[in-house]
Amino acid sequence: MKRVTVLLAALLMSQAALASTPAAPAAPVAPKTAPAPAAAKTAPAAAAPKLVTVGPAVTETVFALGAGAQVVGVDDTSLALPVARSRPKVGYQRALAAEPLLALGASWLLATEEAGPPGVLEQLRTAGMEVVVLSNQPTLDEARRRIRTLATKLGRVSEGEALVAELESDLKRAAARSASAKQAKPKRILALYARGANALMVAGKDTATDELIRLAGGVNAVTDYTGHRPLTAEAVVGAAPDIILLPGGTLQAVGGEAGLRQVPGLSQVKGWKLTTIEDVHFMSLGPKLGKAVQRLQDGMGLPAQDGT
Numbered sequence: 528m529k530r531v532t533v534l535l536a537a538l539l540m541s542q543a544a545l546a547s548t549p550a551a552p553a554a555p556v557a558p559k560t561a562p563a564p565a566a567a568k569t570a571p572a573a574a575a576p577k578l579v580t581v582g583p584a585v586t587e588t589v590f591a592l593g594a595g596a597q598v599v600g601v602d603d604t605s606l607a608l609p610v611a612r613s614r615p616k617v618g619y620q621r622a623l624a625a626e627p628l629l630a631l632g633a634s635w636l637l638a639t640e641e642a643g644p645p646g647v648l649e650q651l652r653t654a655g656m657e658v659v660v661l662s663n664q665p666t667l668d669e670a671r672r673r674i675r676t677l678a679t680k681l682g683r684v685s686e687g688e689a690l691v692a693e694l695e696s697d698l699k700r701a702a703a704r705s706a707s708a709k710q711a712k713p714k715r716i717l718a719l720y721a722r723g724a725n726a727l728m729v730a731g732k733d734t735a736t737d738e739l740i741r742l743a744g745g746v747n748a749v750t751d752y753t754g755h756r757p758l759t760a761e762a763v764v765g766a767a768p769d770i771i772l773l774p775g776g777t778l779q780a781v782g783g784e785a786g787l788r789q790v791p792g793l794s795q796v797k798g799w800k801l802t803t804i805e806d807v808h809f810m811s812l813g814p815k816l817g818k819a820v821q822r823l824q825d826g827m828g829l830p831a832q833d834g835t
Contacts, residue, residue, distance in 0.1 A: 579628055581620045581638035582663060584811035586611050588674055589637065591690055591814045592683045600631045602642075607776070607806035625650040637677065639663035663811065665735040667742065670694070670812040690814045697817020698742060704824055704832045705744030714827045715748040716740050717768035717799075719758060720809055721777040727758040727790065735812050736772065739804075742816075743823040745770070763792030768799050770826060774809035802826020 579600040580586040586605035589598060595610060602620040605611045617627055620642050628636065628651060636642075636651055636658045648658050661676060662669050671691055678687020718730035718740065730736040733753040740747050748766035756762075771793065781787050784801050788794055803826075808819035825831075 576634040576657075577632055579617055579631060579633045579636050580605060580611075581617070581623070581636065581642045582661075582811065583607050583807045584663065584670070584673060584813045585637050585639055585661060585677070587807055587811070587813035587815065588677050588690075589681070592674075592678055592681055592686045594681050594683065597681075599633050600628065602638075604810060607774075607810060623647050625654065629654055629656070635659060637661070637680075665733060665738050665812055667698075667738065667812065667816070670814075670816055674814055694814060694817050697821060700832060701742060701744075701817060701820045701824060704821075704829050707832065708744065708829045714745045714769045715767060716745045716770045716772050716823075716827075717748040717763065717766050718772040718809070719777065720755075720774050721780040727777075727781070728755040729758050729762060730755055736809055738812060739808065739816070739819060739823060740772070742820045743827065744829070745823070745827060758790070758792065760792030760795065763796055767796065771799050771801050772809075772823065772826070773801065773803050774806040775803045776806045778803055800826070800828075 575594075575597050577599045578589065578594070578597045580589050580598055581602040581604075583604050586598070586601055587608055589595065590608065590610050598611070598614055600615045600617045601611045602617055602623070604620055606616070615631060617623060617631075620638070621644070623642060623644070625647050634656060636648075636656055638658070638660055640660050640663055642648065642660065648660075652658050659680060661673050671694070674687050674690050674694075675684075678684050678690070718734075718736035719727050720730070722728050729749055730747070731749045731752045731754055732747065734755065737747050748768045749762065771787065773787070778784070778787065778801075781790065787801065793799070802823060804819050804822050807813060808815065808822075
């Protein structure tokens with residue numbers, strides 16, 4: 528009995544000692560971390576609109592602005608530009624049809640005011656295509672405005688200003704070249720182009736070539752009408768030209784200079800010289816107008832200036 532009492536007392540003393548021992552500190556709890564934010568979703572860049580360009584000045588400007596890769600169709604007159612010849616054709620600018628344009632998947636039609644017929648343009652608008660119509664007036668001011676309008680529309684404003692600056696620089700050199708020539712009598716220039724077989728047309732006032740001739744320092748030999756009229760022998764004799772100006776394509780069509788000199792009227796007038804420009808510059812005033820002016824000045828025999 529005494530032994531049991533002693534064991535019981537020892538057990539009680541052991542429990543008392545355990546109760547008096549301080550508890551070990553609890554392990555620190557790691558702070559909760561906020562879940563990593565989901566990666567921000569980037570909206571896909573809007574696809575560049577597919578374009579159909581109508582009119583050589585429009586097409587030339589779009590390509591010069593660096594947007595040629597967006598062009599999925601061009602009209603027949605734009606084929607004067609080598610860079611446009613690989614694009615699908617949509618027909619003559621005044622006789623467009625809605626179905627072929629819509630089949631190309633284009634979202635914008637960029638055209639001069641010569642494009643039509645109006646009913647087709649309205650069909651395209653109704654189908655959801657944006658139709659942008661620009662002036663085709665043959666003036667230097669409109670050439671500048673057309674460049675800037677297209678550059679803004681295509682989001683290429685800096686490229687547009689660079690084109691305008693290049694144009695202004697070229698024309699400034701051309702003006703200096705003309706002034707330095709000090710011609711007692713400006714060259715009389717007769718501008719012709721072929722419309723079909725055996726049909727030569729003469730450019731009168733208010734035409735692209737009329738403006739080109741003026742900027743080059745020459746005089747249009749025909750000023751008694753506006754626009755273009757068929758060539759007659761009487762008109763050539765009355766014009767008394769110093770220079771015959773042709774687009775390169777027309778010169779080929781008439782059989783070269785030898786063929787041209789057999790044309791009635793031209794065969795009767797003596798002493799004229801021939802010069803050519805690219806077809807597109809004969810039809811419209813595009814961003815390379817200044818280069819065309821200088822080429823005409825070469826044909827006029829004006830002395831070259833530094834930088835030309």
